[in-house]
Amino acid sequence: KQEVTQIPAALSVPEGENLVLNCSFTDSAIYNLQWFRQDPGKGLTSLLLIQSSQREQTSGRLNASLDKSSGRSTLYIAASQPGDSATYLCAVQGGGADGLTFGKGTHLIIQP
Amino acid sequence: GAGVSQSPSNKVTEKGKDVELRCDPISGHTALYWYRQRLGQGLEFLIYFQGNSAPDKSGLPSDRFSAERTGESVSTLTIQRTQQEDSAVYLCASSLVRSGELFFGEGSRLTVL
Numbered sequence: 001k002q003e004v005t006q007i008p009a010a011l012s013v014p015e016g017e018n019l020v021l022n023c024s025f026t027d028s029a030i031y032n033l034q035w036f037r038q039d040p041g042k043g044l045t046s047l048l049l050i051q052s053s054q055r056e057q058t059s060g061r062l063n064a065s066l067d068k069s070s071g072r073s074t075l076y077i078a079a080s081q082p083g084d085s086a087t088y089l090c091a092v093q094g095g096g097a098d099g100l101t102f103g104k105g106t107h108l109i110i111q112p
Numbered sequence: 113g114a115g116v117s118q119s120p121s122n123k124v125t126e127k128g129k130d131v132e133l134r135c136d137p138i139s140g141h142t143a144l145y146w147y148r149q150r151l152g153q154g155l156e157f158l159i160y161f162q163g164n165s166a167p168d169k170s171g172l173p174s175d176r177f178s179a180e181r182t183g184e185s186v187s188t189l190t191i192q193r194t195q196q197e198d199s200a201v202y203l204c205a206s207s208l209v210r211s212g213e214l215f216f217g218e219g220s221r222l223t224v225l
Binding site: 031032034036042043044045046049051089091093100101102103104105 | 116145147153154155157203205210211212213214215216217218219
C-alpha cells in the first residue's frame with residue numbers, strides 16, 4: 001500500500017526566504033505526483049503536476065522536482081511571501097485503480 | 113461552470129439521518145473522485161469514477177456510504193444513518209483523464225450532531 005510522508009509537518013520562516021518542502025513515497029510505480037495548497041476552510045488548489053517521466057516542473061516562484069527511483073519530491077518556493085502561508089500537500093497517483101494518495105501536509109507560515 | 117462545484121457547502125444533521133452530497137465536475141472531465149478530510153487529518157480516498165467504467169469503491173469506509181455518477185456528469189455521495197464520526201469535509205475532484213491534473217471543489221462540510 002502506498003504511503004506518502006511530508007517533512008516538516010510545520011514550518012515558519014521570515015518573508016523573503018527560499019524554502020524547500022519534502023515529500024517521500026514508498027511505491028515508486030506512480031503515474032504522477034501533484035503538489036497542492038490548501039487554505040483554511042477551503043478546497044485544494046493544484047500547484048504543479050509532474051508526470052512520472054518528468055524530473056521537474058516550474059510555475060512562477062515554485063519549482064517541484066521528482067526522483068521516482070528514490071521515491072522523493074521537493075517543492076522549492078523562492079522569495080517567500082506572507083500570501084504563501086497555507087498547508088502544502090503532496091499526492092501521488094499509483095498504477096492501481098484507486099485515487100491519489102495524499103501526505104498529511106506541511107503547514108507553512110511566512111512571517112511578514 | 114469553470115470549476116468543480118459542490119453542494120451543500122455546509123450541512124448539519126442529526127445522528128441517524130441520511131444525507132446526500134452533490135458534485136458537479138468540470139465539463140468534459142472523465143475522472144471524478146471523492147475524498148474525506150476529518151478535522152486536522154489528511155485526505156482519505158473514498159471512491160473513483162472513470163467514464164462509464166465500474167467505479168472503484170475500495171475507499172468507502174462502510175456500507176452506509178454509496179455514490180453514483182451519471183455518465184460523465186454529476187455525482188452524488190450518499191451517507192445513510194449518519195454517525196458522529198462521519199463529521200468531516202467531503203471533497204470532490206475531477207480530472208480530464210485518469211493521470212491528469214486534479215481540480216478540487218470547495219468541499220461540503222458535514223456535521224453530525
